[in-house]
Amino acid sequence: MSDFAIGESDFLLDGEPFRILSGALHYFRVHPQSWADRIEKARLMGLNTIETYVPWNAHSPVRGVFDTAGMLDLGSFLRQVAEAGMYAIVRPGPYICAEWDNGGLPAWLFAEPGVGVRRYDKKFLVAVEEYLQQVLRIVRPLQVDQGGPVLLVQVENEYGAFGDDPEYLKFLVEVTRQAGITVPLVTVDQPNDAMLAAGGLDGVLRTGSFGSRSAERLRTLRAHQTSGPLMCMEFWDGWFDHWGGPHHTTSVAEAAAELDALLATGASVNVYMFHGGTNFGLTSGANDKGVYRPTVTSYDYDAPLDEAGNPTPKYDAFREVISRYAEVPPATVRPAAPAPAFEVPLGEPIRLLANPGRWGDWSDHETAPSLDELAARLALFRTEIDVDGPVALSVTEVRDRALVFLNGDPVGVLDREQHDQTIFLPRGRGRLELVVEDQGRVNYGPRIGEPKGLIGPIRLGPEALSDWSVCAIDLDAVPGLWDSADTADPGVGPTAWRASFSAAEATDHFLRTDAWGKGLAWINGFCLGRYWRRGPQQTLFVPGPIIRAGSNELVVLELNAVSDPTARFVPGPSLGPLEL
Structure with missing residues (x-):
């Protein structure tokens, strides 16, 4: 067990100054059998901490349920962080943004008209307390002062960009403490005077979110957090994509220089993202600032590890920067071999409009x-x-x-x-x-x-x-349509197709989709996510653990039309053009 506290100017681990060098890695965007690999690669880059959000709507798709199976096993994820000799930061929201569907808030919250989300509204607070008690029941025994890895727990998320309700924030703090959380609590806001004032709370450490001009942003943060360590809780090293836009990247040299400038101030950091992963299934969110723009399936984020968990040039550049400020383990991360490349025909179409009752x-x-x-x-x-x-x-x-x-x-x-x-x-x-x-x-x-x-x-x-x-x-039932249906001519309208393919071993694959129209794809019943010919994303990532050595089944639900009913697996990802 260790003691972790907030000192006058530093985080203190067992009384000694401790700089948090963290990377964002969302357990719910990575297959569980890949968690250990991604965590170890974070350690080898020189990080000492892993940060994750917690998506309320994924754990509780209906009220009264709190699912922790498979990709939602937060406890297992945190224990694997500890086993790697690293620490953890948990950010349970209840709102997380994260380019995640509904910002993590369950749709059932809004079933009653007028419910006041993200404010001191009693109906909302009852639901939030139920949720936080479930999450924090997992986190409580995994705090650093109980022998676990968790150093910090965050209250809400960039609240100053949404509202100004200190009673709501105080309620979240009270619920968190009553649930047995004893490690320090933090808030995060963009380094803007109004946002830091509205989103912060005295007695809770304020942190910032930014990706440039570190010295200036930290001065703004210090004006609102007059003592204690300075931390960038989200150091933005890339960006996300939306359908119909370009694939966003950031300059490796510029991102590394910004990280160097941040660490030179003595501040702690959480790299957002260290590894983005994938919005599997129907989990990707959207933005609407006058025009609705849905987010793509890939959450590659141009991060140090790409969507498949392979190091990018940014990984080596960040590792070199970190080595100027902390001891970095010897690098042993090897580049991945190309994925298997082959093609198989799609067949046995089942048309939605022909017999919807099957669906x-x-x-x-x-x-x-x-x-x-x-x-x-x-x-x-x-x-x-x-x-x-x-x-x-x-x-x-x-x-x-x-x-x-x-x-x-x-x-x-x-x-x-x-x-x-x-x-x-x-x-x-x-x-x-x-x-x-x-x-x-x-x-x-x-x-x-x-x-x-x-x-x-x-x-x-x-x-x-x-x-x-x-x-x-029932989208979950689409891969099973053939169990009780005869195939029919595809005709027009949404159509499900399937194909079988063989694999020598359980290894990552990439499914090329730009010859199709718009829809969803499953392999062995696991939903890879949405595809859309408009791009920018042109491949779906297939995590190795869902592949079986031997026979595998691909199912495609095409909403528009398939001009070439062929499934093509390619050696690597294609996330689209950088400019349109």
Whole structure:
């Protein structure tokens, strides 16, 4: 057991000054069988600490559940950090941002209109306390003063960019302490006077988030944190990507120089990200500052370790900088061999519109429900229309994308990013179907928690449409469609395909997707995430632990159309152009 405390100007470990050299590594973005590898590579770069967020919505997809299986086993992750001889920082939010769906806040929080999230609202606080007690029950015995690795626990996350409610922050501190957390607590905000004032709390160490101009930013931080150690809790060494944009990178030399300038001040640091990993499944978030921009599946972040956990030039550059300020272990990280390259045909298509009942459960509604009410991320909406045509179909807002079909024929797309509200139907009679997709919840700003789906009323000409039948698609069940279905001609509309391939060993693969349209892919039942031909991302990372030596199954759900039904596995990642 060790004592960790905040001194007048330093962190103190057993009474001696201690500089935190940390790297962000999110356990929920990395396969559990790869955690030890990534942690060891952090140690070899010269880091002594691993930082992670905790995603509330992943652990608690429904209220009353707290899942810690597989990729959500926070306790196992922290124990592996300790086994590597490293320390840990835990940032449980409840809000985390992190380019993660809804900033980590569960969608069920917003089921009751008017609930006041991220403020002193009793209904919200009850839910937050339930969550924090579950998380901190795991963290409590793993604190450094109890023989574990955890040095610090963070309260909220960049709160000064959102609100100004000290009673809410005090409540979080009280719940955290009552749960048995005895290590120092911290807040983090951008080094802006207003944000540091609104997001901080006396008695809780303030830290900053920035990626440049360290001396200037630390002076601003010091004005609000007059004593105690200075720390950059998020040293931004890269950036994330959104669909339709470029792949973001930062100069290796400039990032290394900024890290050097930060460490030269004597401050502690958490490199965000050390290893970004992947937004597997449907976990990627979105931003909306007037235009909705969903985040891609890869969270490579141009970090020192790439999406597959391999060192980049930034790894060696950062290691050299760190060696000027701390002892660095001998480097033994070897470059990875190219991944297997081969191709296999996609076959046995199953078409959604041909028999939706295979894909999920039907329900009837007078007016179109939200996706939240259906507890679905993808749904088929169906009604009959009978008016003189052509005619305009309109909605108040689409969140986030709707494919429109009339009598089984494609009519077009309503796209939130384009601010689409209206589409003309060539005829006014027949079966109207809309396949509605949630492309990721906004993770930053005032639009967090907004409902998904068709925000109504939905009108045909001037009249509101009613009498909807809705099939909520069970995406988890898509890989099993062939267990109880005959294959059919793919026709038009969303179609599931599958293929088998052999692997000599369980090793990382990269699936090339830019010849397809838009959709999701699974291997052996594990959802790799979204793909979209618009890019920038052109490959999906396949973690080695999900590959079986021998036969493997790939399933693809294509929402648009596959012009070339071939699955191509390539030697390495392709994350897209740096400029558009």
